[in-house]
Amino acid sequence: MEPAIKAFFTTPRFAVVGASADTAKYGYKVFAWYLSHNMPVTGINPKTPVILSQQTVADLDQIESPGETAVSVITPPAVTLKVLQKAKQLGIERVWCQPGSESTEVLQFAKDNGITCIANGACVLVDGESGLQSAGREWKL
Incomplete structure (x- = not known):
């Protein structure tokens, strides 16, 4: 388990930028994943x-x-990139860029500004369960 994923799930609250009401979109699936794990999450749309x-x-x-x-x-x-710029202003230190949301510029901005950015193909839907376990969070389904 990547240490950044473990650290991500030690955070008390979560937000999903790009949350969607369209069940075919990953913004819906990721937001639903957090909700299905009874996690404190805010959708941003x-x-x-x-x-x-x-x-x-x-x-x-x-x-x-x-x-x-x-x-x-x-x-x-x-x-x-704009989300990460806003995150820096707000003091947000941990961001998970779902596949397709990152770029070289996004990753460089995160690195240059002290934001831990999970990227490079890592997906909450695939890696989230083991991330929760590594962070010692047992969520009731």
């Missing part, structure tokens, strides 16, 4: 105020306790 019966927020700066939040990102790389 500027156009959809409710997803899976949960209130969402329009922007990362609207989440509660950003410094205690790890963020999963499911957006195109150009948007992901």
